Amino acid sequence: MELWQQQLKQCITTPAQLAEHFPVDVAALEAVVERYPMRITPHYLGLIREIGDPIWKQCVPDPAELLADGLPADPLNEEHLSPVPSIVHRYPDRALFLVSNVCAAYCRFCTRKRKVGCGGHSVSFGEILDGIDYIGRNPRIKDVLLSGGDPLLMSDRMLGDILARLRRIPHVEVIRIGSRVPVTLPERITEELCRTLRQFHPLYLNTHFNHPAELTAAAAEACGRLADAGIALGNQTVLLAGVNDEPAVMAELVRGLMRIRVRPYYLHQMDLTAGTGHFRSRLERGLEILAALGGEVSGMAIPQYVVDLPGGKGKVPLVPGYLERLGESALLRAPDGERIVYPNGD
Ligand SMILES: *Cc1c(COP(=O)(O)O)cnc(C)c1O
Ligand code: SF4
Secondary structure, eight states, X not given: OOHHHHHHHTOBOSHHHHHTTSOOOHHHHHHHHHHSOOOBOHHHHTTOOSTTSHHHHHHSOOGGGGSOOOOOSOTTOGGGGOSSTTEEEEETTEEEEEOOOOOSSOOTTOTTTTTTTOXXXXXXXXXXXXXXXXXXXXXXXXXXXXESSOGGGSOHHHHHHHHHHHHTSTTOOEEEXXXXXXXXXXXXXXXXXXXXXXXXXXXXXXXOOOSGGGOOHHHHHHHHHHHHTTOEEEEEEEOOTTTTOSHHHHHHHHHHHHHTTOEEEEEEOOOOOTTOGGGOOOHHHHHHHHHHHXXXXXXXXXXXXXXXXXGGTEEEEEOTTOOEEETTEEEEEOTTSOEEEEEOOO
């Protein structure tokens, strides 16, 4: 077994295991974990400095996840944009290909927490083949985004097989992989994996760093190996209350990403997903942070701040000065021009 597989076996998956490291209310956390699974890698656990810090908040279950907040489990309407179970097809030229339903660590703020890590939703090889078939039958799809779950939890061989099948489709120009393992399980980025990936260029990898404390030496080495294999690296950060919604924290994060050869791509407003309300900041906060970055760091280090509109209406980039207030809501314009009233409460 490889080191990364051993590390996965040593993850913390129950509140009782967590209680061996930190004083936690086991019963309260068990109620959360029954609904939304927990998994913390040894590497990520080692980044926790104290209870409630930004790393803790991202990976330790919180009873607030069970609040009846009236929010939908699938705010982006992905289930309805799914021609086959493994595909979400919202934009004509791009398709999300959900090839995995597991992650090295389960983020408490995950927008797909309705299904990620939940056994009943595992992705079968047949569903993967159906996805490849769908992409093959739709010549408008030029850009395939492997996502999940985390595609890099698959074996090198399985991943190589899927990538080879995609590369045999003439109209697929670009392949992108979305993965958080450089952050939570950097051991996964082996030379062997990089040798597999580099056969399928142009290949891009978007990773998911949210806080400067995640920029460890091991993460930097993992990103360096990917970059040395010619893989262009981007980063998608989620704006998280109490984790990274401070201009100084975000500035340190984006500068640190540039140092480890990762270009900041998106800063996502938290989706309106059930069980994640305690992580949501107001749109004004994101815009303030963006404005502060503008005066401080290179344009290359500034991500686009995007809101994914409810109902699958698409991503809207926000820029300072854009926001139209409507009392407690904001008026946003969808990519097709439709005006959307977006809830923006605290
Ligand atoms: C975000 C997203 C994409 C990719 O969007 P880019 O802006 O090109 O990175 C594709 N499909 C879906 C369903 C998405 O949500
Ligand atoms: S790694 Fe991504 S898909 Fe997995 S739990 Fe975190 S946010 Fe969700």
